[in-house]
Amino acid sequence: MPSARHPNPRSALRAEPAIRYPSRLAEFWRAFAQNRGAVAGLALVGMLVTLALVADVVAPHSPIEQFRDFELLPPFWHAGGNLRFPLGTDAVGRDILSRLIHGTRLSLLIGATSVAISLTLGCVLGLCAGYFRGVTDTAIMRLMDVMLALPSLLLAIAVVAILGPGLINAMYAIAIVLLPHYVRLTRAAVIAEAGREYVTSSRIAGAGALRLMFATILPNCAAPLIVQATLGFSNAILDAAALGFLGLGAQPPTPEWGAMLASALEFIQRAPWVVTSPGLAILVTVLAFNLTGDGLRDALDPKLRRSAA
Amino acid sequence: MLRFVLRRLALIVPTFIGVTLLAFALIHLIPGDPVENVSGERGMDPARRARLLHEFGLDRPLAVQYASYVGQVLRGDLGHSLTTHDSVAAEFLTLFPATVELAFFALAFALVIGVPAGVLAAVKRNTIADYAVMGVSLTGYSMPIFWWALLLILFFSVQLGWTPVSGRIAVAYDVPAVTGFMLIDTLRAGDPAAFRSALSHLVLPTIVLGTIPLAVIARMTRSAMLEVLREDYVRAARAKGLPRWRVIVVHALRNALIPVVTVVGLQVGLLLSGAILTETIFSWPGVGNWLIHGVQSRDYPVVQGGILLIAAIVIAVNLVVDMLYGVVNPRIRHA
Numbered sequence: 001m002p003s004a005r006h007p008n009p010r011s012a013l014r015a016e017p018a019i020r021y022p023s024r025l026a027e028f029w030r031a032f033a034q035n036r037g038a039v040a041g042l043a044l045v046g047m048l049v050t051l052a053l054v055a056d057v058v059a060p061h062s063p064i065e066q067f068r069d070f071e072l073l074p075p076f077w078h079a080g081g082n083l084r085f086p087l088g089t090d091a092v093g094r095d096i097l098s099r100l101i102h103g104t105r106l107s108l109l110i111g112a113t114s115v116a117i118s119l120t121l122g123c124v125l126g127l128c129a130g131y132f133r134g135v136t137d138t139a140i141m142r143l144m145d146v147m148l149a150l151p152s153l154l155l156a157i158a159v160v161a162i163l164g165p166g167l168i169n170a171m172y173a174i175a176i177v178l179l180p181h182y183v184r185l186t187r188a189a190v191i192a193e194a195g196r197e198y199v200t201s202s203r204i205a206g207a208g209a210l211r212l213m214f215a216t217i218l219p220n221c222a223a224p225l226i227v228q229a230t231l232g233f234s235n236a237i238l239d240a241a242a243l244g245f246l247g248l249g250a251q252p253p254t255p256e257w258g259a260m261l262a263s264a265l266e267f268i269q270r271a272p273w274v275v276t277s278p279g280l281a282i283l284v285t286v287l288a289f290n291l292t293g294d295g296l297r298d299a300l301d302p303k304l305r306r307s308a309a
Numbered sequence: 310m311l312r313f314v315l316r317r318l319a320l321i322v323p324t325f326i327g328v329t330l331l332a333f334a335l336i337h338l339i340p341g342d343p344v345e346n347v348s349g350e351r352g353m354d355p356a357r358r359a360r361l362l363h364e365f366g367l368d369r370p371l372a373v374q375y376a377s378y379v380g381q382v383l384r385g386d387l388g389h390s391l392t393t394h395d396s397v398a399a400e401f402l403t404l405f406p407a408t409v410e411l412a413f414f415a416l417a418f419a420l421v422i423g424v425p426a427g428v429l430a431a432v433k434r435n436t437i438a439d440y441a442v443m444g445v446s447l448t449g450y451s452m453p454i455f456w457w458a459l460l461l462i463l464f465f466s467v468q469l470g471w472t473p474v475s476g477r478i479a480v481a482y483d484v485p486a487v488t489g490f491m492l493i494d495t496l497r498a499g500d501p502a503a504f505r506s507a508l509s510h511l512v513l514p515t516i517v518l519g520t521i522p523l524a525v526i527a528r529m530t531r532s533a534m535l536e537v538l539r540e541d542y543v544r545a546a547r548a549k550g551l552p553r554w555r556v557i558v559v560h561a562l563r564n565a566l567i568p569v570v571t572v573v574g575l576q577v578g579l580l581l582s583g584a585i586l587t588e589t590i591f592s593w594p595g596v597g598n599w600l601i602h603g604v605q606s607r608d609y610p611v612v613q614g615g616i617l618l619i620a621a622i623v624i625a626v627n628l629v630v631d632m633l634y635g636v637v638n639p640r641i642r643h644a
Contacts, residue, residue, distance in 0.1 A: 037447075146327030149620045149627075153582035154600070158331070158616050161604050162338045238453055242586055245455045246601060261456060272463055279456030286451040294447075 031299035038295020044288035052105040059098035060086075063255040067093040072271045088273050090264065096274065099255035100281050106256050107285060110171055110240040111233040117175035119229050122182020127213045129183065130190025141187070144180040152177045156239055160248045167256065170249035174236045185228055189221030223300040230293035234286040241282050257282050313635050321624055328624070332617040333378050336609055337371075387614035392606055397614035401596060406489025407477060408595035411587065412580045414511055415518035416573065423523045424562075424569065427530025431538060432557060442527060449524035454583055458517040458590040465513060472512050475592040479506040518587045522576045529572045533565035540564075574630025578623050 022030070033039055051058065061067075073089040074081045081088065087097040129140040147155060159173035193199060194217065202216045243249030244258025252263055257278040264274035344361045345353070353361070362368045366377060381387070387397040423446075430442035466474045477491055478484065482503040484494050492511070495504040537543065538561055546556045585597035592598065596615060603611030 142323045142327060145324045146331060146620075148578075149324055149328055149624050150331075150616065151578040151582035151585075151619065151623065153585055154616060154619055157585070157600070157604055158335060158612070161609075161612055162335060234451060238451075241453055242455060245453075245586070246589065247605065258453075258455075261459070265459075268459060268463060269467055275456070275459050275463070279453055279459070282453040282456065283448070283451055286453070287448060290447060290451050 028299055032295050035295040035298055037291045038298070041288045041291025041293075041295065044284070045292055048104055048285055048288060049108060051101060052108045055101050055105045059095075059101040060084075061095040061098040063099045063102040064094065064253045067095070069093070072267060072274070074271070075273050078273075087277050088271070090260070090274050091267055091271075094253075096277055099260060100257070100277060102255045103257045103260065103278065103281060104285070106167070106250065106254065107237045107240065107282075110167070110174070111236040111289075113171045114174040114178060114236040114240075115229050115232045117172070118178040118232070119182055119225065121175070122179050123186050123218065123225070125179075126183040126186025127190055127218065130187040131194065131209065131213050131217070137187070140183065144183050147176070147180045152235075153239060153242055156243060157246075157248060160243060165243075165248045165251065167250040167254060170240055170243045173243070174239050177239065178232050178235060181228055181232070182225065185224050186218075186221055189224060190217055193217050193220050227293055227297045227300060230289060230296055234289035234293070237282065237286055237289070310635070314632060317628055317631055317635075321628055324624055325621070328617060328620040329379055329382060330375070332613045332620075333375050335613050335616070339609060382617065387617065388610035390603075390611050391608045392611075397610050398618075400599065400611070401615065401618050403486075403489065404594060404596045404599050407491070407593060408581075408584050408588070408597060410490050410492065411511070411514055411518060411593060411595060412577075412584060414515040415580060415583075416522060416576065418515050418519035419522035419526050419576075420573070423526030424530050424566075427527040427569075428534055428557065428562060428565075430527070430531040431534030434535065439531075442531070446524040446527040449520045450528070452520055452524075454517050454520060455586045455590055457520060458513070458587060461513050461516060462590075471509075473506075473510050475590075477507065477510050477594055478503060479510075482506055514587050514591045514593055517590075518580065518583045521579060521583060522573075525572060525576065525579075526569060529569050530565060533568045534561060537561045537565045571630065571634055574626065574633070577626045581619055581623065 032042075067085075067089060070082065070085060070089050071093045072091055073085050073093075075088045076083045076086050078088075085095045085097070087095075087100065089095055090099070125140050129137040150158065156170070156173040156177050159176055160169055163169035163172060190213075199212065199216055203212060207216060240249055240256070241258030241261075244256045244260075245262045247259075247262060250256030250259045252259060260278040261275060264271075264278070268275050344358055344365065344367060359368075366374060369377075385398055387401075389396055390400060393400070426442045426446070430439040433439050462474055465472045473479065478495070482495070482500065484491070484498050484500065484503055484507075487494050487497055491507040492504065495507050538557075540561075543556060543561055546560045547553070551560075581597070584595060585601060587593065588595045588598035589601050596619065600612065600615040600619075602608070603615060
């Protein structure tokens, strides 16, 4: 108990009404908002999410309806364009704008699903490896080494070769590809945290292994995982588009951006706009997530800034 | 140093076993009848099926099959393609130089532009030049390279007609493949026109494949340079009156390049991933293109062998990078 002559400096501060400590969220936002690119990226992500949610309302046409009288129509600012189809139509007369808007929903869904699967699995495996060490650790980490030995797209292709092409299988494939990164991050963070006093005191207080792993340690490893998950979104969207482009992901007539590009290849000379717009959509979305992820990294964990690559 | 090398070598053994398990599992996990998959025939009668099962050794226990598979792999036998009936290993070796040639130029392109750009961004920190380099590199890093390839083809090949659309060399030239590296082979053949043709075919694929490594290298060089420029020895070098450029190039860059070299080594996986897409778009006759054809035509021996060989290459290159890093940085060696 602090004596009257040497009052606890913290309680003295707390008693002073003039000093207000910012909340953790406000503190984070201050750091995040310093990076203008990150704010722009986050705003863009917000817009894309909104667009995905209201795709049915916003899209002027159905993404798979074929207007056979309007095949390969150019965008409205070109000669022969029609405002009914602002970004033109594809080879079978589908409205490109509507397909792009619905593609936003698909891409974000692919990103969210694959990241959620691999983040969950990665946390559990990483926690087990870092907490139990020994044989468990070796087994899990050697498996991850094998997965990392394969170039990411090749691993995804191998998984799709086993499961068969398709949108859902592409999501599984991407989740598997992303997995080693989360396992490694979680394991490293767990090993760093497991020796800290708060974990020891929690253990002495009688917390069991599960409680220690998930309730005590995991929340303190969140920062690098949040950053990695955001960047994982952009990887997932890029890889899904690449698989779609190679004909191994979403199948026609699904309005997935990569698959749209692949089906537009033969018309690249006659109608370049069928190729430019889906690629631009991929680029903008991936860029938005990368900007946000970079900003999160700087704001959440200044130590990570060095490895900004 | 020897102990370090041996320890690293011992570590890759389990990884390699894992990769062979994965490649082995591939054939057994693919949907459909394994005999029909391996033989490429559909709906055969039971007698022929049993004979083929026996012939392929698929009636033996899994562990025995795996052991014999590993034995075959160690002897360099990766089976035969279902479409061409050629040896998978031989096909890979024929096509691999084309991929290496492309990857080499892509990496060189990325280094030659990426390192100076990163240095410029670090030295001119928070100026227009810095923002421009970082903006371009973030865009490059986010680029769907298959689309980037199409844009470049559209502009340089279709609109301007400067570069060929696809392939490795114009069909008019018949150059004997001695080394498999088109530029070397055309030089050996003493045919400057063929050499120019090969070079012009290389331009766009190089840019496409080099784009993402370029972005990564520029960002990495910038952050490493920023770190080093704060060091006391840099200030000391300036204080003793050395010209600014000399301090930047000789004192700072040399030390900043250590992390960059590591990153370059780790680009191999990225390059091979990118090579799959780049080769497919430009019809570049390399292993990436070959593998995608294998997947699309359900040529499982090709897929299995290709995955195994590419993984082995990535493991080997990572090992070499690790060892070089140990040579450059003694702290790693003794850790």
